[in-house]
Amino acid sequence: MAGGPKILIVDDEPVVIKSAERVLKSEGYDIEGAGGGREAILKLEKGGYDLVFTDLKMPEVDGLTLIKWIKKTNPHIGIVIITGYPSQDTIRDALELGIIDYVPKPFTPSVLLDVTERAVQWSEGRKPKEDKAGEEFPPAMAAELDRVIGAFRNVPGGLIPVLQRAQEIVGYLPPVVQKRIAKGLNLSEAEVHGVVSFYSFFTMKPRGDHNIRVCLGTACYVKGIEGVLEKIEENLKVGIGETTGDRRFSIEGVRCLGACGLAPVMMIDQETYGALTPAKAIGVIKGFDPSVGGAEVTAAAAQEEG
Ligand code: FES
Structure with a gap:
């Protein structure tokens, strides 16, 4: 080269x-x-x-x-x-x-x-070998993935739990991972791909360290999630379905997070944040990464809350 x-x-x-x-x-x-x-x-x-x-x-x-x-x-x-x-x-x-x-x-x-x-x-x-699956991502991840596949090899309905664990281990489910799972569970690649693309909680794209799920359901929409989302996108400089260049955050739009009483709502990783305003949302994100939003954000959030 x-x-x-x-x-x-x-x-x-x-x-x-x-x-x-x-x-x-x-x-x-x-x-x-x-x-x-x-x-x-x-x-x-x-x-x-x-x-x-x-x-x-x-x-x-x-x-x-x-x-x-x-x-x-x-x-x-x-x-x-x-x-x-x-x-x-x-x-x-x-x-x-x-x-x-x-x-x-x-x-x-x-x-x-x-x-x-x-x-x-x-x-x-790839160089000399034909199919050395496992070299496409770190060996430790491959070993852990193989352990999970082995544990579910003869378990009926094992594909979904294996995909869930694989997503936790690798962060997402690219074709190399799907291929390895298909091979390990004796399924066709098309079968595995069909399940991955059917369920919205599986992703084939890399996500950031923190996944921000913004609720775009009716209750949240009525309560102003649109403005919240705009502010998040403006600050992180990426849109729904994208990951920031430093791989810190991904933004995902979802239908309902099941917390309509707290609308408008977002989740970051496993934590739910309700009654959001644009500034409050940025304040929350700033808690994960102080460089987000600039110094004026905390004051703006306080003013808006007051
Ligand atoms: S509509 Fe947003 S939590 Fe239900």
């Missing part, structure tokens, strides 16, 4: 290539773009790429066809999909073809960098 790992970004929208390039080049990755599957194949035939990030929906040669071609001709190249609104079927097809992960579009720099880092680790740990 001359410089950083060489990545080919394949997308028919030039703006996607441009923004991925901007984010990844600044981190030392060697980036090239291709406007479609056909151009990608021509570039890949010349060799030298470590990873391919591809869109799925593209005219002429689409993403799935490109993935199949890569798997057949260059199986050492890691593949990540970048896609807008993937259907479960599409993701399942891509998983079965052996993609490493996917990046939702539009993506934030932190999500893109995170997935890229993991993809690079995958591709580096």
